[in-house]
Amino acid sequence: MGTSSPVPEQQPVDFWQKTWGWRQALLIQLTVIVLAIPLQWRLAHAHLPGITPPWNWLLPAAFLLLGCALGLVFRTQRWMRWLSGAQFAITITLLVVAITLLGVLIPQDKEKTDWLARYGLRAIYTSLPFVAAILLMMLNLATVVGRRLVGGRTGYIAFMFNHVGLLLVLLAMLAGKAQFANPMLQLREGESTTTAIDETGRTYNLGAQVTLTKFDLEKFPPCLAVEQYIDNKSQLASDAEWVATGQHFHALGFDVNVKQFIPTAFPDDKGGWVPNEHHGLPAAYVEVTAPGKATQQGWITSGIAAVGIPPHPMVIDDEHFVGLLEPQPKAFRSHLTINDPAQKAAVLEVNQPVRIGGWQLYQSSYDVSMGGRTSIIQAVRDPALPVVYTGLACMVLGAFLALWFAPKRRDEENLPAEVQS
Amino acid sequence: MTSHGFFAIVAAGVLALWAIALLGYLPPLAKRLRFPLGTIAFALSWLVMVGYMAWLWHALQRPPMRTMGETRLWYIFFLPLITLVLEWRWRTRSKTETSITQWMVFLIVAPTIAMGTVFMLITLCHPESLDKSMMPALRSPWFAPHVIVYMVAYAMMGVAAFVAVIALVIDYVKQSDLPKKLTEEAHRLVYIAFPLVTLGLILGAFWAKIAWGNYWSWDPKETGAFITWAMYLAYIHLERYTKLSPRLHLGLIAGVFLVVLGCWFGVNALPSAQMSVHTYANTN
Numbered sequence: 001m002g003t004s005s006p007v008p009e010q011q012p013v014d015f016w017q018k019t020w021g022w023r024q025a026l027l028i029q030l031t032v033i034v035l036a037i038p039l040q041w042r043l044a045h046a047h048l049p050g051i052t053p054p055w056n057w058l059l060p061a062a063f064l065l066l067g068c069a070l071g072l073v074f075r076t077q078r079w080m081r082w083l084s085g086a087q088f089a090i091t092i093t094l095l096v097v098a099i100t101l102l103g104v105l106i107p108q109d110k111e112k113t114d115w116l117a118r119y120g121l122r123a124i125y126t127s128l129p130f131v132a133a134i135l136l137m138m139l140n141l142a143t144v145v146g147r148r149l150v151g152g153r154t155g156y157i158a159f160m161f162n163h164v165g166l167l168l169v170l171l172a173m174l175a176g177k178a179q180f181a182n183p184m185l186q187l188r189e190g191e192s193t194t195t196a197i198d199e200t201g202r203t204y205n206l207g208a209q210v211t212l213t214k215f216d217l218e219k220f221p222p223c224l225a226v227e228q229y230i231d232n233k234s235q236l237a238s239d240a241e242w243v244a245t246g247q248h249f250h251a252l253g254f255d256v257n258v259k260q261f262i263p264t265a266f267p268d269d270k271g272g273w274v275p276n277e278h279h280g281l282p283a284a285y286v287e288v289t290a291p292g293k294a295t296q297q298g299w300i301t302s303g304i305a306a307v308g309i310p311p312h313p314m315v316i317d318d319e320h321f322v323g324l325l326e327p328q329p330k331a332f333r334s335h336l337t338i339n340d341p342a343q344k345a346a347v348l349e350v351n352q353p354v355r356i357g358g359w360q361l362y363q364s365s366y367d368v369s370m371g372g373r374t375s376i377i378q379a380v381r382d383p384a385l386p387v388v389y390t391g392l393a394c395m396v397l398g399a400f401l402a403l404w405f406a407p408k409r410r411d412e413e414n415l416p417a418e419v420q421s
Numbered sequence: 422m423t424s425h426g427f428f429a430i431v432a433a434g435v436l437a438l439w440a441i442a443l444l445g446y447l448p449p450l451a452k453r454l455r456f457p458l459g460t461i462a463f464a465l466s467w468l469v470m471v472g473y474m475a476w477l478w479h480a481l482q483r484p485p486m487r488t489m490g491e492t493r494l495w496y497i498f499f500l501p502l503i504t505l506v507l508e509w510r511w512r513t514r515s516k517t518e519t520s521i522t523q524w525m526v527f528l529i530v531a532p533t534i535a536m537g538t539v540f541m542l543i544t545l546c547h548p549e550s551l552d553k554s555m556m557p558a559l560r561s562p563w564f565a566p567h568v569i570v571y572m573v574a575y576a577m578m579g580v581a582a583f584v585a586v587i588a589l590v591i592d593y594v595k596q597s598d599l600p601k602k603l604t605e606e607a608h609r610l611v612y613i614a615f616p617l618v619t620l621g622l623i624l625g626a627f628w629a630k631i632a633w634g635n636y637w638s639w640d641p642k643e644t645g646a647f648i649t650w651a652m653y654l655a656y657i658h659l660e661r662y663t664k665l666s667p668r669l670h671l672g673l674i675a676g677v678f679l680v681v682l683g684c685w686f687g688v689n690a691l692p693s694a695q696m697s698v699h700t701y702a703n704t705n
Contacts, residue, residue, distance in 0.1 A: 070563040088660030093655045097648050104648075107692055125639040173637070182634060220554045237552035239424050350557035351632050362634040380634040389637060392623045395433050399616035 020082040023093040031097065036128040040120040043128065056178035060171055063135070064142045071146025084143035092137045099130050126177075134170055141167045158401035165394025168387055176384025184364065185377045187334070196379040206379060207354055208340030209356040215334055216374040217366065219327040222282040222302045224258065226251045226311065227323050240325055243284055250304035254324055255289040265301070273299050281309065282324055290316050302326045306369045332366050334375040348377065358383075422550040424480065432541050435497075438466035439534045440573035446530045448523040464528065474498055483555040486568040489689070493540050495568065499576035503622060504533045507580065507606070510604045517538065520693075528591075528603075532583035560617045564690035567621055575681055581610035582678030585671040592668060604667060608660060614672040615653050622650050641663040641691060645684030652680045 051059065074080040082088060103124040112122050120127025145163050148156070183196035183204045193287040194212040195203050224247070225238035232249040238251030249256040265283035266276035283301045290296075296314060303311035313323035333349035338356050346354045354361045358381055364377040444450060445459030474494065477485040485491045498705065508526050515522045587602035630636040637643060656677050661667060665673070 006638070047623050086658045090655050090658050093651050093658075097651045097655075099645050100639075100648060100651075103639060104644050104688060104691060108639070223552065223554070237549040242552075242553065254616065305498045329557060330554075331560070353631060360634065362632075364634075375446075378634050380633075385630075392626060396616070396620050396623055399619040403613060403616050 020079065022087050022091065024082070025088045026095075029088075029092050029133070031093055032132050032136060033099075033129045036132040036352065037119060040128040042117055053177050053179060057175045060138075064138060064167065064171060067139050067142025068146035068149070071143035071147075072149050073148065075147040080143060080147065084140060084147050088140050089137075089144070092133065092140060096130075096133050096137060097131055099124060116164060131174070134174065138167060138170050138174075141170070155402065155405035158398050158405050161394045161398030161401060163398075165391045165396075168214075168391030169389075172384040172387035176382060176388070179381070179383045181379075181381045183379055185210065185379060186367075186374055187377065188372050188374050189213070189215055198379075203336065204381075207360055208338050210356070210361075210377075211337040211339075212375050213335045213337050213345075213373045215366065216332065217329065218331040218333075218370065220330045222284075222327045222328065223325040224249055224256065224284065224286075225323060225325055226254055226256075226316075228319055229321075229323055234321075234323070237320060240417065243282075243324060252320065254293050254316060254320070254322070257287040258284050259287055259297075261286040271299075272284055273301070277365045282327060286314060286322060286323055288314060288316055288322055293317070300324050332363065332375075334363060336361075348375075424477075425548040427547060428473070428548075431469060432545055435469050436538060436541060438462045438469065439537065440691075442466065443531060443534055446523075446527045448520055448527055451523050451527075459526075459530065460495050460505070463501055463610050464505060467505065470494075470498045470501070480551060482553050483559075484565045484568070486565065487555060487559060488549055489686075490544050490547065492568065492572065493645045496576055496579075497537050499572050500533050500537050500579065503573075503576050503580050503610075504530055507610075509656060513620075518626035521602075525599065525603065525606075528549075528587045529580065529584055532587060536579060536583065539562075553575040558632045561628055561632060563624055563631070567624040567628060570617050570624060571621040574614040575685070577610045577617070578678050578681055581607040581614070582675045584610070585674035589668060589671045589675070592671070600667065600671070604671055604674075605669070611653065611656065611674060611677075612631060615657060618650050618653060620645055641688050645688040649681050649684045650675045 047198055050235060066119055071080060071084050102121065104120050106116060106124070108124060110117075111121050114122070116122050121127065124130055141163050145160070147165065148159060148163075181198060183192055183198040183202070185196040185206075187193060187210070187399065188376060189212055190208050194206055194209050196206060197203050221242040221244070224243040225236050225240040226238040227234045228237035229235075241247070243257055243258055243261050245261045247258040247261075249258070257414050261282075261284045262273055262275050262280075263282055264278075264280035265273035266280040268274045273280075273285075281301045281304065283299055285297070285299050287295055287297045293316075297317070298314050299312070300314050300323060301312040303309045303324060303326060309324070311323055313321040315321045331349055332346055333352075336346045336348055336354065336356075338344050338346055340356055348354045348361055348363045350362075359379045360381075362378045362380060363375070364378040367374040423590050439462070442459045442462035445454065445457070447459075451457075451459060463532040470689055474485065477494070479490075486495065507529060511522055511525055585605050588600040588607065591597065591603070592600040626636040627641070629638070629643075659673065660670065
């Protein structure tokens with residue numbers, strides 16, 4: 001009598017004993033991020049000292065080097081292929097996207113102290129869950145860079161530029177935070193300072209004396225336009241054209257002749273406006289002809305919203321009026337004298353920063369509302385900038401090189417072994 | 422005549438040329454014609470847009486890229502150009518004019534025209550006044566390259582998404598090689614557009630550093646740009662390193678483009694965007 005050989009029963013495989021893939025990546029990443037939430041809540045009450053130089057660079061750099069070394073040494077191990085693999089990379093990218101999306105949906109405001117702030121949701125991009133997600137991304141990048149250090153293939157250069165570039169940018173954003181400073185200085189014409197103050201009230205020494213010798217505010221001419229009331233709000237109903245004496249403007253059937261335009265005018269005793277070099281509003285004497293209506297003449301002024309002076313338009317009919325729009329700033333620039341200790345002159349304006357020592361000065365804003373002219377200048381110190389720029393340059397280069405190598409690389413990587421790497 | 426009145430005339434002309442192009446590209450008609458009516462009409466419509474954009478740039482005395490309406494015009498400008506290049510590539514690659522090539526061209530032109538028409542109508546319904554003013558932050562050599570690179574990339578991604586949707590529809594309707602070919606084309610477009618999006622993002626970062634002192638401030642619009650970039654990055658990794666089913670592949674190309682649209686237009690509707698340093702006009 002023959003005996004039938006027993007069919008081996010298939011043992012159920014434990015979740016952790018399966019080949020690791022999407023689920024494990026998502027689960028571990030979510031666990032790390034979720035664990036950071038109570039830590040964030042706890043730290044919201046604590047006043048911990050920040051990481052000071054050089055530890056702000058040494059710690060993340062050591063983390064990355066360790067990741068690279070592990071990737072290199074254990075490159076053939078299954079767990080390393082998972083940790084440095086595409087599945088881990090894709091899930092962490094999507095989780096970073098999800099967190100950043102929260103930052104768009106929830107208005108970010110460090111001043112608020114509600115329950116959202118307690119969990120770091122009012123300053124999401126500096127919260128621990130976000131930092132944890134970025135660290136996981138950096139771990140993935142460091143291990144894959146380490147793993148690929150051996151055995152370069154076609155497209156290897158593009159791969160390295162892409163991944164090392166992003167790694168450098170993330171490293172600089174994380175490490176540079178501790179040394180980044182952007183205090184402000186407000187100077188009226190003739191005033192000097194050697195310090196700037198940030199939003200927490202901390203004072204920084206600029207290492208030089210900065211004097212505002214003169215502040216220039218250049219504006220576009222005010223615009224003439226036909227406006228319309230819609231839902232109790234005035235809206236432009238025509239093009240907005242720069243106003244000038246003798247200008248003829250035709251829009252929506254209305255003819256507007258500008259008899260006189262005064263860039264800075266002051267009211268006289270007779271209800272008119274006269275030129276005044278020092279103070280005043282843009283004013284224009286216009287003649288408006290509307291279809292089927294008598295010609296109207298009169299003054300229109302633009303007003304100044306910053307100091308609550310309303311515009312004075314000319315009403316044409318129940319819906320329309322001719323108005324002068326407030327002139328928009330074209331350029332504003334600070335003429336500075338910098339003593340560091342040699343005296344030098346510099347002109348600071350938007351898109352044209354000025355360097356003094358380790359600081360870069362930026363023309364941020366201005367205030368002319370209280371009489372006089374105050375220039376608002378931002379001083380920025382960002383030692384991580386060269387690392388960021390190097391990383392960004394690598395990323396662009398890598399992205400275009402990847403395009404160049406794309407067809408060859410795709411042929412190679414149709415190999416099944418690569419599919420899961 | 423107001424600028425809006427002029428734009429209405431230009432838009433009418435472009436829409437009429439698009440209608441002729443659509444007829445000219447229709448394979449049963451294209452076979453009978455002795456000359457490429459569709460291509461000629463489509464190329465003419467692009468030339469009209471070239472003329473209009475040149476006029477607008479001259480009239481505004483600044484790059485017409487400040488407002489949402491102006492960027493929409495650039496999108497309308499680049500869509501036909503990308504499609505014409507694609508058509509040229511397909512026709513030169515296939516040695517003989519097959520009905521598959523004709524259908525491929527038609528199926529890409531039709532949704533491009535549909536999308537262009539939608540953008541054109543939105544611009545017509547939300548007229549923007551001609552305003553020459555340009556705030557100091559925009560007076561930068563980085564401004565025009567940043568916007569143009571982005572618009573070319575978005576136009577490519579848009580065309581890729583249309584191709585993907587068409588391929589999906591064909592795949593559901595009948596079995597043929599067409600969806601596979603269309604998938605390859607859609608993916609290639611995304612693959613070319615991604616470095617451009619990366620470049621646009623980084624040009625923006627360089628510019629932000631010079632203008633505001635910080636290359637990245639997680640402003641809602643910057644975050645929207647980052648989300649777009651990251652989603653395409655995830656797509657490229659998915660496509661390269663995993664086995665995607667053909668339908669999922671097509672669905673991803675189409676779906677990720679919805680993220681582009683959401684980040685481009687949707688972010689403006691959020692309360693957080695009102696505080697954005699990248700809001701340059703109140704009229705959309």
